[in-house]
Amino acid sequence: MEKSIDKNYMKLEFLSKSSNESFARVVVAAFASQLDPTIEEISDIKTAVSEAVTNAIIHGYEYGEGMVVVEAKLEGNRIEITIEDFGRGIEDVQKAMEPFYTSKPDLERSGMGFTVMETFMDELVVESELNKGTKVKMIKEIKSQSNRE
């Protein structure tokens, strides 16, 4: 049976420490579980959140301290997740979104973060302004139980 939720909302705010990456993805996954997603859908959400939060910490604040804000909205069978930092921003969003592009090759970053978000979620919007910060919005539709194989 399809599980549909009228509306629900959560907001999480935490310091840009890498130890909070797992905290953030687990919280969003637990919130998304209200839509009764498959294990694969939960993995997709966790991975996409992990990528966006990691970007905020590494690129937004470059290991300096700042706050990362994660919000999630449930509506019908959709989850909309926004991850926002108030750090340095991205000069060229289009370039940053190219597969394998990384501004930090010394850190062995693969440059796959945005590609992972795009692949695992249904929609991805990135807004960024230099020295103001970056906001990543992602939407995923949770397929109804009856459609599952």
Place this chain on the structure above:
Amino acid sequence: MQMDYDIVDDYLIVKLSGELDHHTSESLRRKIDRYYSSKNLSNLILDLRDLKFMDSSGIGLIMGRYKMCKDKKGNISIVSTSPYINRMLKMSGIYQIVDVFSDIDEAIKG
């Protein structure tokens, strides 16, 4: 994140369990590199079967170890059976440069 080592013939086998993300990958790569150079082995097998989570930080870690092994004229291979992790590997194009096996014996036989 937990890591166990084993040596079979001239292969260093590193077995990872837990969650591999940006936070855990930084100390992990230092440990692997230290062990790899101290044992003076050229071949590396990364066993990912007990990983519960991996994001693109894992891809970066594999690419970095691939270069390290190439510099020592060795080979890196991966053991992975999780469809979720295999999907990440496939998406990143790792399959084109690194062989992926379903168990350690297969990886050693190549």
